[in-house]
Amino acid sequence: MSARIIDGKTIAADLRGRITDAVHRLRRDRGIVPGIAVVLVGDNPASEVYVRTKSKAVAEAGMRAFDHKLPASTSEPELITLISELNANEEVSGILVQLPLPKQIDAQRVIAAIDPSKDVDGFHPLNAGRLASGLPALVPCTPMGCVLLAKSVHKSLAGLAAVVIGRSNIVGKPVAQLLLAENATVTIAHSKTNDLPAVCRGADLLVAAIGRAEMVRGDWIKPGATVIDVGINRVPGEGGKPRIVGDVAYAEAMQVAGAVTPVPGGVGPMTIACLLLNTLRAACAQNGLPVPKM
Numbered sequence: 207m208s209a210r211i212i213d214g215k216t217i218a219a220d221l222r223g224r225i226t227d228a229v230h231r232l233r234r235d236r237g238i239v240p241g242i243a244v245v246l247v248g249d250n251p252a253s254e255v256y257v258r259t260k261s262k263a264v265a266e267a268g269m270r271a272f273d274h275k276l277p278a279s280t281s282e283p284e285l286i287t288l289i290s291e292l293n294a295n296e297e298v299s300g301i302l303v304q305l306p307l308p309k310q311i312d313a314q315r316v317i318a319a320i321d322p323s324k325d326v327d328g329f330h331p332l333n334a335g336r337l338a339s340g341l342p343a344l345v346p347c348t349p350m351g352c353v354l355l356a357k358s359v360h361k362s363l364a365g366l367a368a369v370v371i372g373r374s375n376i377v378g379k380p381v382a383q384l385l386l387a388e389n390a391t392v393t394i395a396h397s398k399t400n401d402l403p404a405v406c407r408g409a410d411l412l413v414a415a416i417g418r419a420e421m422v423r424g425d426w427i428k429p430g431a432t433v434i435d436v437g438i439n440r441v442p443g444e445g446g447k448p449r450i451v452g453d454v455a456y457a458e459a460m461q462v463a464g465a466v467t468p469v470p471g472g473v474g475p476m477t478i479a480c481l482l483l484n485t486l487r488a489a490c491a492q493n494g495l496p497v498p499k500m
């Protein structure tokens with residue numbers, strides 16, 4: 207048996223198309239153009255690629271991108287001053303500070319300085335608390351993408367046994383909160399979990415957000431389960447050229463699972479689409495308009 211491949215690229219392209227239409231209507235009917243400020247500090251090559259990809263997607267959706275590239279020597283007060291300016295700028299609906307930040311800057315203090323209504327990454331403690339309390343919030347993009355992919359397989363997630371491996375604030379915890387809000391029965395596993403393979407074998411829906419290449423093996427997966435692989439890991443490929451693999455041994459998972467996200471082409475494209483969705487939602491909320499559901 208071979209599992210169904212959950213085609214994140216196509217699902218994300220479809221969502222981006224609907225967002226672009228909504229942005230067009232917002233501009234035409236209300237004269238509002240959502241804008242996102244993307245702040246990059248330093249010259250981490252991976253961050254530069256992410257930021258370029260995000261800014262391109264923002265422009266393609268008909269939104270404005272305000273790029274701020276700061277030197278690696280930027281101090282925390284300097285960055286927080288920029289955040290305050292962006293908070294006050296009405297053309298900026300969303301603020302994204304690309305992580306990681308250089309070591310002299312405390313990321314938590316910077317995130318806390320972002321106006322929560324412009325926190326399109328959904329990392330502000332106020333948005334995290336609202337999500338945990340079941341209140342409307344700007345929710346982190348990758349977790350939102352994971353849930354949309356799971357819902358492309360299951361009409362409803364209610365009652366499913368969901369296991370999330372990973373408990374980071376940016377992926378594991380918010381995925382678990384979103385799945386709970388969908389009425390799944392959620393287990394959060396982590397590096398101290400006893401007998402992780404057995405815990406995973408109980409999952410109808412398995413989300414791996416670990417950062418360890420191909421750690422989840424085929425015999426950890428319940429036959430027919432849905433597997434969402436968040437991991438992005440660089441490993442040596444043929445001829446020494448690096449290749450990207452997920453946290454799940456993909457070929458093995460394909461033999462056992464019911465549906466699997468590929469890496470690349472699964473969760474990654476959804477993250478960008480959900481960033482656009484958050485920016486659109488933020489712009490609508492800031493202008494007193496109903497927040498589009500999509």
Ligand code: NAP
Pocket residue numbers: 348371372373374375376377378395396397398399402415416417418436437438439473474477
């Ligand atoms: P993170 O902050 O490093 O968290 C990793 C989590 O995995 C931690 O909770 C850790 O447990 C757990 N873990 C580590 N080793 C484990 C083990 N041997 N057994 C069980 N659990 C283990 O990473 P993250 O930021 O959440 O990211 C996770 C992965 O997703 C990374 O590969 C990252 O690149 C990828 N990612 C992808 C996207 C995307 O758009 N596709 C976005 C964000 C992240 P403890 O808490 O006990 O240490």
